[in-house]
Amino acid sequence: MVNKLMNRICISLALGLIAVSSLAPASAQTKSSSPIKISSAWVRATPVGAKVAGGYLTITNQSSKSDRLIGATFPKSARVEVHEMKVVDEVMRMRQLPDGLEIKPGATVVLKPGSYHLMFIGLHEQIKVGHTINGTLEFKNAGTVRVTFKTRGLGQGSMPGHGKAHQSMKQPNAHGSGSGHGSGSGHDEKTITNHKHPK
Numbered sequence: 378m379v380n381k382l383m384n385r386i387c388i389s390l391a392l393g394l395i396a397v398s399s400l401a402p403a404s405a406q407t408k409s410s411s412p413i414k415i416s417s418a419w420v421r422a423t424p425v426g427a428k429v430a431g432g433y434l435t436i437t438n439q440s441s442k443s444d445r446l447i448g449a450t451f452p453k454s455a456r457v458e459v460h461e462m463k464v465v466d467e468v469m470r471m472r473q474l475p476d477g478l479e480i481k482p483g484a485t486v487v488l489k490p491g492s493y494h495l496m497f498i499g500l501h502e503q504i505k506v507g508h509t510i511n512g513t514l515e516f517k518n519a520g521t522v523r524v525t526f527k528t529r530g531l532g533q534g535s536m537p538g539h540g541k542a543h544q545s546m547k548q549p550n551a552h553g554s555g556s557g558h559g560s561g562s563g564h565d566e567k568t569i570t571n572h573k574h575p576k
């Protein structure tokens with residue numbers, strides 16, 4: 378009687394193990410299908426009426442080939458650009474990266490306030506705190522990679538007021554000559570004028 382019971386337990390354990398082991402390789406394959414790993418993706422919440430927002434995330438390239446983040450989609454904006462922010466002549470400037478952002482083999486690149494970022498341009502609606510928004514990232518080699526952005530408040534992060542400054546500051550010289558925002562860079566004049574990051 379006890380033996381019979383033990384047998385049953387052993388059989389069901391064995392079946393359980395078989396089921397688990399046959400599932401494991403499949404899910405592992407799905408997870409490792411893209412060599413591009415995304416983490417800590419967030420977008421800054423915007424004040425009412427804001428037309429742009431900044432998106433930030435961490436990208437790791439597990440492939441042995443270099444890759445490039447060349448674009449993205451975001452359901453709440455008309456388009457997305459890959460931007461770089463840096464200090465030029467003691468002024469914080471930002472520009473679109475026309476060839477995208479390179480992620481070298483094995484490298485991790487952090488898009489964060491004051492540095493590389495995604496610029497969501499032409500917002501259809503306000504971005505409120507505490508939501509999650511799904512978008513996609515476009516890589517030259519890895520293709521489309523899904524991303525889920527968490528929305529964070531205006532004051533969070535090291536560059537508070539990103540959205541606010543875009544709206545209220547009028548500094549046409551923010552993207553002065555030589556900063557890469559010449560004709561043909563894809564920016565229209567109106568966007569550039571309203572597109573100043575705070576210092």
Ligand SMILES: [Cu+2]
Pocket residue numbers: 460461471494495496
């Ligand atoms: Cu920007």
